[in-house]
Amino acid sequence: MTRADWLALIIAVALLPVLYGRYWGDGGPASVARIAVSGQPPLELPLNRNRQLAVHGPLGDSLIEVKDGRVRFLASPCRGQQCVHSGWLAHAGDLAACLPNGITVSLQGKRPRFDSINF
Amino acid sequence: MGPSLTSRVTRRHNRPTQYGGARLVGSLALLGTLWLTACNRPVEPLHQEQILAFGTLVDISIWGIDDTTAQRASTAAIGTLNELHRHWHAWQPSPLTEINQHLARGVAVTLAPDQIEVIRGAQVLSRQSGGLFNPAIGQLLGLWGFQMDERPASVPPPHPDAVKERVALHPAMDDLQLDGDQLRSRNPAVQLDFGAYVKSYGVDRAIETLRRHGVANAIVNAGGDLRAIGRRGDQPWRIGIRDPRGPGVLASLEIAGDESVFTSGDYERYFSYAGRRYQHILDPRSGYPAAGAMSATVVYPGGGMGGGASTALMVAGPQDWLAVVRGMGLQHAMLVAGDRTVYMTPAMAKRIHFEVDPPPAVIIGAP
Numbered sequence: 324m325t326r327a328d329w330l331a332l333i334i335a336v337a338l339l340p341v342l343y344g345r346y347w348g349d350g351g352p353a354s355v356a357r358i359a360v361s362g363q364p365p366l367e368l369p370l371n372r373n374r375q376l377a378v379h380g381p382l383g384d385s386l387i388e389v390k391d392g393r394v395r396f397l398a399s400p401c402r403g404q405q406c407v408h409s410g411w412l413a414h415a416g417d418l419a420a421c422l423p424n425g426i427t428v429s430l431q432g433k434r435p436r437f438d439s440i441n442f
Numbered sequence: 443m444g445p446s447l448t449s450r451v452t453r454r455h456n457r458p459t460q461y462g463g464a465r466l467v468g469s470l471a472l473l474g475t476l477w478l479t480a481c482n483r484p485v486e487p488l489h490q491e492q493i494l495a496f497g498t499l500v501d502i503s504i505w506g507i508d509d510t511t512a513q514r515a516s517t518a519a520i521g522t523l524n525e526l527h528r529h530w531h532a533w534q535p536s537p538l539t540e541i542n543q544h545l546a547r548g549v550a551v552t553l554a555p556d557q558i559e560v561i562r563g564a565q566v567l568s569r570q571s572g573g574l575f576n577p578a579i580g581q582l583l584g585l586w587g588f589q590m591d592e593r594p595a596s597v598p599p600p601h602p603d604a605v606k607e608r609v610a611l612h613p614a615m616d617d618l619q620l621d622g623d624q625l626r627s628r629n630p631a632v633q634l635d636f637g638a639y640v641k642s643y644g645v646d647r648a649i650e651t652l653r654r655h656g657v658a659n660a661i662v663n664a665g666g667d668l669r670a671i672g673r674r675g676d677q678p679w680r681i682g683i684r685d686p687r688g689p690g691v692l693a694s695l696e697i698a699g700d701e702s703v704f705t706s707g708d709y710e711r712y713f714s715y716a717g718r719r720y721q722h723i724l725d726p727r728s729g730y731p732a733a734g735a736m737s738a739t740v741v742y743p744g745g746g747m748g749g750g751a752s753t754a755l756m757v758a759g760p761q762d763w764l765a766v767v768r769g770m771g772l773q774h775a776m777l778v779a780g781d782r783t784v785y786m787t788p789a790m791a792k793r794i795h796f797e798v799d800p801p802p803a804v805i806i807g808a809p
Binding site (some may be wrong): 389403422437 | 490492493494497498499501559593594595634661665666667668672674678679681682684689690691694703704705706709712713739797
């Protein structure tokens with residue numbers, strides 16, 4: 324065994340828990356916002372990058388804001404504005420919906436905690 | 443699997459053997475690393491789709507069949523829901539508004555077999571609920587402005603006299619007479635608006651459509667009205683019940699087999715006027731929005747159009763909820779009262795897992 328062998332070995336062993344955590348870890352704080360628009364494949368936004376995104380629905384564009392690990396409806400073309408009043412979503416499982424514009428925003432942990440939410 | 447592998451490697455690493463041991467550790471670590479990266483998370487055979495239907499967002503989850511079949515099945519199920527939505531629409535011209543026109547004129551109307559099924563079912567549920575589930579109050583719903591897609595915020599609530607007048611006409615499901623396929627109403631004030639009840643009927647038909655396409659494991663969720671069949675691989679389906687105040691999940695439960703979960707809430711449709719909030723579930727006795735409960739959930743085996751049950755519980759509130767539980771023969775019922783106290787039947791309490799911290803105060807009521 325050369326020094327390089329040992330180094331490779333140590334790195335490989337050290338990587339195991341990291342990989343485990345990365346690929347098998349469960350739950351914990353939300354990491355991804357899932358944005359579903361009626362009839363389109365869902366979008367996933369990582370929460371570690373602040374941004375605003377216009378999502379197009381039947382009534383027009385809803386504005387989704389990601390900031391500091393949270394997400395919210397910033398604006399929406401619906402009349403009721405219930406989606407905007409829902410405020411910030413911060414925990415895995417949180418959900419806000421703009422029914423008139425056919426858009427839901429939900430927070431997902433590493434693995435979805437619920438298969439479906441009765442709302 | 444992961445942790446046991448890691449610990450095995452570490453243990454061997456600590457063995458005093460010099461050369462062969464290190465080589466063994468090396469190959470195990472390499473193997474482990476390759477294994478972890480290669481099969482990180484197996485792609486689950488889960489097909490999920492969300493669509494606007496029935497005036498709400500419908501999500502369909504299908505487990506365990508190939509994506510092409512799942513896609514075809516869910517498209518067909520969405521077709522079923524859209525067709526029923528058009529059929530039973532209470533304020534856009536539909537077969538239902540046609541029935542309502544006949545009822546208002548006091549003349550007989552000929553029903554199709556599925557229309558008979560829906561109306562008969564609603565009569566039974568209305569009777570069992572002591573009239574708290576009353577889909578004959580379409581006039582009142584219209585008066586409050588709940589028969590439009592989006593109610594303008596500037597419209598005030600109706601005048602108390604107008605409400606009183608409509609309530610005094612006592613429209614009820616028992617005013618309907620069904621003779622063969624001929625329906626007529628003794629009371630011209632009866633106007634049918636089935637709300638959540640017809641959504642539950644739609645969810646059942648959508649599940650039937652999925653089954654015809656060979657689907658054995660699925661969830662159809664039309665907003666608060668959900669039916670789940672089969673399971674998610676070797677796991678039961680996990681259903682979250684929304685917190686009536688706030689964006690999170692209040693409680694969860696697991697379903698394996700074939701069950702429906704129905705939630706009605708005061709947060710689904712409402713309007714605010716002069717600082718007061720008016721929700722869409724009306725108490726047929728007063729003509730005013732039901733007060734006392736924020737949400738009501740029922741779980742029952744199979745299908746069976748239980749949308750009426752959660753509506754009736756909302757109207758009953760914490761005072762009368764057990765009467766509805768008894769009358770409708772509900773095993774699993776939960777009511778979140780206005781003060782956030784949760785009322786549950788014993789069977790429901792066994793299955794509910796609260797997802798909020800601290801959990802709410804709970805009162806168990808034996809039916």
